[in-house]
Amino acid sequence: MLRVGKMNFAETERTELKQKLTDTLPKEIVAFLNTDGGTVYVGVNDDGSVCGVTNLDEIIKKIADVLGDQILPDSRSYVELGTKFVEQKHIIEIKVQKGEGLYYIKKYGRSAQGCFIRVGSTTRSMSEEQINIFHNKYLDSKVRITEIPGRIKNPTFQYLKLLLTEKGYTINETTFAENFHLLTKDGEYNRMAELFEIENEPQQLFTQSNDGVNDGVNDGVNDGVKSILSDKERKIFQLIEKNPSITEIILAKESGFSRPTVERAIRKLKELNCISRVGADKKGHWEIISHYEDSK
Secondary structure, eight states: OEEESOOOOOOBTTEEEESSOOTTHHHHHHHHHHTTOEEEEESBOTTSOBOOOSOHHHHHHHHHHHHHHTEESOOGGGEEEEEEEETTEEEEEEEEOOOSSOOEETTTOSSTTTOEEEETTEEEEOOHHHHHHHHHHHTOTTOOGGGSBOSOSSOOOHHHHHHHHHTTOOOOTTTHHHHTTOBOTTSOBBHHHHHHHOTTOHHHHHHSSTTHHHHHHHSOHHHHHHTTSOHHHHHHHHHHHHOTTOOHHHHHHHHOOOHHHHHHHHHHHHHTTSEEEESOTTTOEEEEOOOOGGGO
């Protein structure tokens, strides 16, 4: 827990103040996910004065339940829960990063009741036109991982360059990112670049296939992404592609994998923008966002 003396709080386009936890929290988090991110403080009055919260553990648990049960797609990797001790009082800090895709309240789906954005210091429902724009931008099956902006600013690609050098490739620092499809059309580092830069997963990126690096260089970006998927993840993807209405229970049965293994595979496929869940768990279906040759 971070202890701080005095803090000045004010509601802005990236700050929301809440005296206590209310039912509006899901839409406020969704709005930050769909806009430019932001922070929600619970235990702070609208005028910026600190009132604090007493039942800290209970409220944090409720917030965690909101993230896990009420917002789709899974937003937990973009939200950080923390606490501060300010003016001798406990407050809760909910840091929300800008998400990748269209986020909405599960109960209402992709509708004006479920989709929100941040406008100034207020949370507003999205219009049907705005929802369609988001949908086309992020969820259209033609969108490739190279066209989705990543969340990194100054990547080094040290491990990737090392492997390429070992395989005899010459590295041109000036054109490296462009040559290896690591930039969007607007010149931003893309989702592929972000995946290569994840420090705790370099071995997974380059050793799950014997020639993963060569595939990424010679056969295009989709082959590079294929090397990121494990055999279990590819199996789950194939089953979902074959039957978009399949449930996690049936996936476990048909794949022969445990339920936790299926859940991990689905989480990875969502992170890689391969699939998206539409609708409720029982009556919804899967959308295939990216297609890969080895899934056919």
